[in-house]
Amino acid sequence: MDIDVRLGLTPTDLELRQIQVHRPAEWVDLNPEDHAEFRVVQEKFASEIITSRLFRGERTIVVKKERIVEIATLLRDHPDTNYNYLSDLTAIDHLDHLEDGEARYEIVYNMYSMATFNRFRLKARVDEDDPSIDTVEGVWASAGWNEREVYDLFGITFNNHSDLRRILMPDDWIGNPLRKDYPIGGEEVEFTHNVRGR
Amino acid sequence: MATLEKDLKVQQIAAQLGSGVDLERVETDNGDELMIVNMGPQHPSTHGVLRLVVELDGENVMKATPHIGYLHTGLEKTMENLTYYKALVITDREDYLSNLMNNLAYSMAVEKLMDIEVPPRAQRLRVILNELERIASHLLWLGTHALDIGAMTLFFYTWRERDQILDMKEQLSGVRMMTSWICPGGLRGDSPDGWFYKVNRFVSEFPAHLDEYRRLVTKNPIWIERLTGIAMMSKDDCLAWGVSGPTLRAAGVAWDVRKANPYSGYDQFEFDIPTGSKGDVYDRFLVRMEEMNQSYRILVQALKDVPGGPVMTSDRKVAPPPRAELDTSMESLIHHFKLFTEGYRPPIGEVYAAVESARGEKGYYIYSDGGNKPYRVKIKGPSFNNLQALPKMIEGLMLADVVAAIGSIDIVLGDIDR
Numbered sequence: 001m002d003i004d005v006r007l008g009l010t011p012t013d014l015e016l017r018q019i020q021v022h023r024p025a026e027w028v029d030l031n032p033e034d035h036a037e038f039r040v041v042q043e044k045f046a047s048e049i050i051t052s053r054l055f056r057g058e059r060t061i062v063v064k065k066e067r068i069v070e071i072a073t074l075l076r077d078h079p080d081t082n083y084n085y086l087s088d089l090t091a092i093d094h095l096d097h098l099e100d101g102e103a104r105y106e107i108v109y110n111m112y113s114m115a116t117f118n119r120f121r122l123k124a125r126v127d128e129d130d131p132s133i134d135t136v137e138g139v140w141a142s143a144g145w146n147e148r149e150v151y152d153l154f155g156i157t158f159n160n161h162s163d164l165r166r167i168l169m170p171d172d173w174i175g176n177p178l179r180k181d182y183p184i185g186g187e188e189v190e191f192t193h194n195v196r197g198r
Numbered sequence: 199m200a201t202l203e204k205d206l207k208v209q210q211i212a213a214q215l216g217s218g219v220d221l222e223r224v225e226t227d228n229g230d231e232l233m234i235v236n237m238g239p240q241h242p243s244t245h246g247v248l249r250l251v252v253e254l255d256g257e258n259v260m261k262a263t264p265h266i267g268y269l270h271t272g273l274e275k276t277m278e279n280l281t282y283y284k285a286l287v288i289t290d291r292e293d294y295l296s297n298l299m300n301n302l303a304y305s306m307a308v309e310k311l312m313d314i315e316v317p318p319r320a321q322r323l324r325v326i327l328n329e330l331e332r333i334a335s336h337l338l339w340l341g342t343h344a345l346d347i348g349a350m351t352l353f354f355y356t357w358r359e360r361d362q363i364l365d366m367k368e369q370l371s372g373v374r375m376m377t378s379w380i381c382p383g384g385l386r387g388d389s390p391d392g393w394f395y396k397v398n399r400f401v402s403e404f405p406a407h408l409d410e411y412r413r414l415v416t417k418n419p420i421w422i423e424r425l426t427g428i429a430m431m432s433k434d435d436c437l438a439w440g441v442s443g444p445t446l447r448a449a450g451v452a453w454d455v456r457k458a459n460p461y462s463g464y465d466q467f468e469f470d471i472p473t474g475s476k477g478d479v480y481d482r483f484l485v486r487m488e489e490m491n492q493s494y495r496i497l498v499q500a501l502k503d504v505p506g507g508p509v510m511t512s513d514r515k516v517a518p519p520p521r522a523e524l525d526t527s528m529e530s531l532i533h534h535f536k537l538f539t540e541g542y543r544p545p546i547g548e549v550y551a552a553v554e555s556a557r558g559e560k561g562y563y564i565y566s567d568g569g570n571k572p573y574r575v576k577i578k579g580p581s582f583n584n585l586q587a588l589p590k591m592i593e594g595l596m597l598a599d600v601v602a603a604i605g606s607i608d609i610v611l612g613d614i615d616r
Contacts, residue, residue: 055547055548055549056310056311056313056547056549058548058549058550060548084437085437085440086440087440087550087552087559087561087578088550088561088563088576088578090563090574090576092565092573092574093574096567096573097567108563108576110550110561110563110578114437114451114453117458117459119459119550121548121550140438140440141438141439141440142438142439142440142441142583142586142587144586145582145583145586146582166267167266167267168266168267168270168615168616169267169270170267177272177275178274178275184275184276184279
């Protein structure tokens with residue numbers, strides 16, 4: 001109830017909001033006055049933003065995947081944001097709680113600024129029918145291996161990537177282990193008696 | 199050798215190396231041929247199971263390709279299928295030389311997700327344990343790094359001190375390495391009797407030991423000549439390649455998560471961030487040596503007036519009730535039963551928590567869908583990024599220096615392959 005009061009929302013409003021955007025009450029929209037990252041992206045790429053949120057003091061913007069490289073470059077180079085360090089890049093498979101019309105995968109860019117010591121999260125939705133997104137290798141060189149890992153474990157391809165190969169799993173592996181429809185423990189343990197030709 | 203025979207030879211080598219190796223025979227400008235050498239995954243100087251395919255022109259490295267994944271056990275997938283509390287034990291097993299730091303990073307992420315306050319005594323003990331762990335990890339690095347280069351003696355000295363730290367962990371938890379002692383909400387338990395005496399004694403003796411190591415290697419002309427000017431990496435390259443930890447600081451970037459984004463009360467302590475200037479192997483060595491000294495400084499401050507009180511939050515959502523309460527309170531019994539059967543359910547949301555581990559920024563990204571298991575856990579291993587930068591560092595070096603370079607970035611393959 002506290003959260004409702006803080007936001008100045010009546011329970012009906014809150015219900016409506018939850019139905020509209022499918023998210024819990026703890027999440028708050030980012031606003032352009034307090035959050036420079038949101039302002040910077042909104043000024044140039046307003047039509048690309050799907051949603052934004054503030055949760056436990058962490059800022060997240062979810063964008064469409066088409067202009068991800070431009071948005072990442074902007075966040076890196078703009079003096080107000082200056083996210084010159086990519087802490088981590090990963091993906092989420094939303095299969096278990098997918099809403100109608102929502103894209104299945106989400107690429108997560110956890111970035112960091114060495115100038116302001118701030119963290120910021122950019123996410124891009126990637127559809128199941130076309131699991132591909134442009135590489136951000138050109139923005140942060142460190143993304144190279146992280147993207148290979150996502151390609152390996154989620155089966156999402158990165159366009160224009162310089163060296164897109166499997167990285168953790170063997171080259172001849174079938175399937176992408178971190179997808180939610182990939183079973184755990186489904187792999188038979190290899191012994192001499194059940195592996196032919198050895 | 200006739201060209202055909204050479205081709206055959208190269209193909210044979212390539213076939214032995216397996217997939218992922220460039221099969222082409224490459225000719226250099228002066229007509230020489232490149233040789234492909236496979237280092238690892240069982241090579242002792244690769245610190246685990248790193249496989250490095252190196253293209254050599256004589257003794258010079260023209261290109262190096264790391265192949266990883268030999269230790270990939272799907273830890274992230276496993277964690278996604280365990281409750282939050284059970285997933286904690288997995289964190290010990292990824293970067294197996296900084297277990298308590300992994301515990302802390304994971305616990306901080308869960309605490310942030312659940313919005314839990316940790317009592318001051320637990321915070322202080324977390325700092326003490328983390329700094330001891332940092333010293334232990336750096337000691338292991340120093341010993342093995344020296345061993346790689348050919349200085350045998352140091353290994354025995356550093357192992358002696360590291361063993362004392364493992365003894366402390368054993369006295370605390372009964373386990374020497376994978377303690378899982380730091381858990382969401384605080385610590386598993388308070389320190390046993392006599393534990394602080396042991397820690398204090400170790401800390402008071404440590405500067406003398408550090409001096410011993412310094413006398414052995416720091417000013418040793420062979421050591422200096424062997425390490426200076428090797429595997430250099432500039433500031434900008436380090437940042438672009440996501441390098442963190444001592445390797446980044448050796449290049450001159452004074453970034454330490456403990457200072458930049460203080461956690462667990464690190465802002466109460468006075469310590470400096472050592473930085474290098476050239477970013478070569480010797481700088482990395484000096485930075486880590488000084489880091490041990492700074493850890494000692496933090497320990498001295500942290501061991502003074504350790505706050506009293508509980509070491510676990512009183513929030514019954516995550517903390518099991520004390521045993522005595524179970525006999526008298528029905529509610530406690532229910533809490534206890536619920537906690538150990540289905541666990542707790544954080545709200546829907548996502549958090550990223552990072553600590554400064556012995557190797558760099560260790561981060562845990564958790565996405566919760568409101569269930570009792572983390573829907574997605576991503577472990578950011580500092581070694582992963584540090585190793586990615588290795589080919590760039592060792593291009594043009596002699597093959598014998600590659601071993602020194604691998605040692606200098608202090609990788610742990612469990613951290614990379616997860």
